[in-house]
Amino acid sequence: MIEHRSHTYGVLGEFDTEHQLITAAEKTREAGYKHFEAYAPFPVEGLSEALGLKRNKVPLITLIGGLCGGLGGFFFQYWCNVYAYPLNIAGRPLNSWPAFIPVTFELTVLGASLSAVFGMLALNGLPQPHHPLFNVERFSKHATSDKFFLCIEARDKKFDLADASRFLQGINAHHVTEVLDD
């Protein structure tokens, strides 16, 4: 049994509607499973709460990116036009900061946007060309189209192939299958 487990990624169950998936996620959490994941073809309202997901780090990363872009942008312009290449135009101050604001603003937005997107991808572990779930035919066929899935993962301490399969069937999942890890 232990040998077998090393090749199992988890057990996958399929649901027809987003409401069933939310109920299933709640029940799985109540049953004491920690490592399980829900899959949906669109962002389902209430699913994050059902899974007990807390606030994520994307906003923080975006804030940091925006601050770096803005401060970096402003002081770079300052350095360029005050130290590196000062131009005296009719005796106006070299640090004419209001004129630096448009570029500072643009670079703030640029820094924040780049960090939002790449931060989100990095936290999600993407790009990831292969995943064990893609071995399941019904998952590949329906997960990005019209069905909802819940996978209890083998790394969960409570995981047992037979128990988890029976549990998923008990919460009205159909097409319950084992997901292999290669």
Add this chain to the structure above:
Amino acid sequence: MSVGQPPLNSPELRRLSPVLEPGHTYATVTDKIAAIVLTRPVSLGWLAGFGLTFSFVMILNIAVGWLIIKGVGIWGINVPIGWGFAIVNFVWWIGIGHAGTLISAILFLLNQKWRTSINRFAEAMTLFAVACAGLFPLIHTGRPWMAYYMFPYPSTMGIWPQFRSPLIWDVFAVSTYGTVSALFWFVGLIPDLATLRDRAIGKPKQIIYGMLALGWRGSARHWHRYQSAYLLLAGLATPLVLSVHTVVSFDFSVAIVPGWHTTIFPPYFVAGAIYSGFAMVLTIAIPLRKAYDLQDFITMRHLENMAKVMLATGLIVAYGYFFEFFLSLYSGNKFDVFLVKQRLYGPYNHFYFALILCNILTPQLLWFQKIRTNVAMLFVMSLIINLGMWLERFVIVVISLTRDFMPSAWGRYSATVWDYATFAGTLGLFTMLLFLFVRVLPAISIAEMRELVAETTEEHK
């Protein structure tokens, strides 16, 4: 929309012209949109359209090639009119792009459901319009291979850009706008690319869509972060889009040229940008929904709402024209007063009157619901408004430059065949990219349509 419906202004119409025709499920929206890309055979109409627009891109190649060989002297520009068609077209194209960002970002923040089926191609339109726009200042420099001088980079020459110049602000605004629009578009595409990956038949398609989908699998944790990132991008793109045309208007208003040096320019440029952009979205949406049978998804409600936005922004633009006119007269500044007279009685006054006709008088028809729900009329009006906005930029650029402070610095401007060829070429490039886009990427966001199905079925219960 079918004929034989209740009175046009009844609340019944709201129910009868929904944002998504009833009866759709997750599977049907997925099938229908993905099929346009994956299974639909290439039609003769598509080939003809692509071929025609491709030939215009060849004209663009020749025009730009000749420009690089001979220099900007092949255009109609000369002192004192240094800014002819190139800047007119730049401002026009970048304005068109603004509607895409407005639809995808601002309407998203305002939770407007009707944005869902039009945001994807409107964003594509933004990207292609920004590409066309970016080309003009680049080739207008005369030595486009030196354009990198505008970016700050360390070099042995030890020179750095002058950051107090609006032209440098422009470089940063437009390149940031292009980058953020591309990011926004791509993030929106990831779940749909995964759908295409899973439905594609044949290895090459599976590999290409698979790589672009980055391994997306719809995990709830991924969606959780994805939604945060998307919302943040929308929040960032909103002030960005307002800033871009503001910065473009600074190119004019920071200068002291009569007719340019006015504080009304930023809001009036932004409103004009959104106005022309919505006109362009309609110009694209009307043939698109017809050609690919998307009337279920791009319903009368969408067209009508876009017409209303056009009417509203058109009125802001009209207000802008009026105040530009009024403030010039009220200021008592003789150069400003003179410029107003030049617009009304000068050698280019027919452009000014055509502009008033296209941008102020024509859109007043949109007050009538009969016209807002008449697809053919909307299409014609969208073309007229596109033309009107182009004329507006022509009036701003050319009339002011031909009538400077001193009569000795006055001049006349007329475009050459190369000006027209370059402009027609970018129209071809824009349309060709749209033709390619509808064949290789889903023109409507499938994931968001599924969300809409979920929401509308909820409402019906």
